[in-house]
Amino acid sequence: VAQDNVFKIGLILPMTGQQATTGRQIEAAARLYMAQNGDTVAGKKVQLIIKDDTSLPDVTRRLAQELVVNEKVNVLAGMGITPSAMATAPLATQSKTPLVVMAAATSSITEASPYVVRTSFTLPQVSVALADWAPKNGIKKVVTLVSDYGPGIDAEKFFNQRLTFNGGQVTEALRVPLRNPDFAPFLQKVRDAKPDALFVFVPSGAGAAVMKQFLERGMDKAGIKLIGTGDVTDDDQLNDMGDGALGVVTSHHYSAAHPSPMNKKFVEAFEKANKGLRPNFMAVGGYDGMRVIYEALKTTKGAGGGDALLAAMKGQIFESPRGKVFIDAQTRDIVQDVYLRKVERVNGQLYNVEFDVIKDVKDPGKTK
Ligand code: DHB
Numbered sequence: 576v577a578q579d580n581v582f583k584i585g586l587i588l589p590m591t592g593q594q595a596t597t598g599r600q601i602e603a604a605a606r607l608y609m610a611q612n613g614d615t616v617a618g619k620k621v622q623l624i625i626k627d628d629t630s631l632p633d634v635t636r637r638l639a640q641e642l643v644v645n646e647k648v649n650v651l652a653g654m655g656i657t658p659s660a661m662a663t664a665p666l667a668t669q670s671k672t673p674l675v676v677m678a679a680a681t682s683s684i685t686e687a688s689p690y691v692v693r694t695s696f697t698l699p700q701v702s703v704a705l706a707d708w709a710p711k712n713g714i715k716k717v718v719t720l721v722s723d724y725g726p727g728i729d730a731e732k733f734f735n736q737r738l739t740f741n742g743g744q745v746t747e748a749l750r751v752p753l754r755n756p757d758f759a760p761f762l763q764k765v766r767d768a769k770p771d772a773l774f775v776f777v778p779s780g781a782g783a784a785v786m787k788q789f790l791e792r793g794m795d796k797a798g799i800k801l802i803g804t805g806d807v808t809d810d811d812q813l814n815d816m817g818d819g820a821l822g823v824v825t826s827h828h829y830s831a832a833h834p835s836p837m838n839k840k841f842v843e844a845f846e847k848a849n850k851g852l853r854p855n856f857m858a859v860g861g862y863d864g865m866r867v868i869y870e871a872l873k874t875t876k877g878a879g880g881g882d883a884l885l886a887a888m889k890g891q892i893f894e895s896p897r898g899k900v901f902i903d904a905q906t907r908d909i910v911q912d913v914y915l916r917k918v919e920r921v922n923g924q925l926y927n928v929e930f931d932v933i934k935d936v937k938d939p940g941k942t943k
Pocket residue numbers: 597655656657658678679680681725726777778779780806
């Protein structure tokens with residue numbers, strides 16, 4: 576295939592290290608999307624180039640530079656954590672390359688470059704619904720526990736603001752390091768403080784450790800409820816968390832149990848292609864990110880220029896496995912439904928079962 580007939584997507588993900596499940600989920604989803612939709616779009620042969628940044632932002636930036644300069648990729652994509660997306664954003668601007676953020680979820684990422692388009696979610700977007708639900712369900716005093724970086728600070732701030740507005744109170748705000756966190760001393764503090772609930776944000780892959788230590792300390796039996804954004808009851812790990820996870824209420828944009836025909840097909844195809852691995856919210860961000868790229872290329876009739884592609888990404892409206900979504904043309908961020916879910920056993924497996932929905936939620940974190 577002649578080089579000018581190739582359309583290159585540089586997909587940078589954490590394939591090893593603490594965030595490796597994010598890379599595994601997004602790679603599998605991108606490959607599924609291509610298997611279902613073919614690798615020829617508007618006459619171009621789509622080539623996926625996957626690079627492992629081990630979730631170190633300096634590595635992300637170096638790999639992005641190499642992909643733009645040497646490989647001449649048409650689009651950059653992936654971005655497993657916020658620091659990776661922030662490190663790459665200036666390069667997207669300088670090189671006029673669309674950067675499709677499929678995982679990272681700090682509100683301000685879309686403001687770091689006009690070339691960023693996001694298909695994941697934002698922490699403010701999903702945190703507010705839980706702060707509306709909690710006080711109506713007997714939860715007034717809450718301790719928050721978040722990973723000490725962008726998305727955690729967003730979650731802490733927006734949950735606290737809304738809970739306070741609703742007459743509740745955050746009695747203590749705890750932050751744990753992103754790298755190799757030890758939850759034990761923090762959980763002991765929470766146990767002693769005895770709030771009605773502990774609100775948790777930890778990134779995908781860390782939820783099982785929080786759940787295990789929460790249960791080992793008997794905090795549920797002490798009357799402290801565990802609540803959080805859906806990152807903590809991550810579908811990648813949930814089924815192995817055991818009965819202690821039953822009843823945990825979270826708010827998020829995607830559950831593998833979302834009862835739409837499209838999602839049922841998506842989950843079935845994903846599990847079939849990946850030895851039974853259940854897709855999580857990272858997978859859906861990757862799958863939809865590929866959709867946004869494919870449809871942009873169709874709109875430009877195969878023209879691979881960054882500005883034309885970016886324009887064709889803005890304003891896309893489509894059905895995702897999570898529900899109806901759209902890419903806000905102004906902010907380039909995703910607008911989507913946010914669900915309240917409760918962990919239940921369904922056909923012998925643990926799932927986040929949706930019981931309420933807030934439609935068409937925009938990121939409340941945008942400053943402009
Ligand atoms: C981010 C990473 C995650 O794994 C997650 O679940 C949410 C946010 C981030 O770094 O932005």
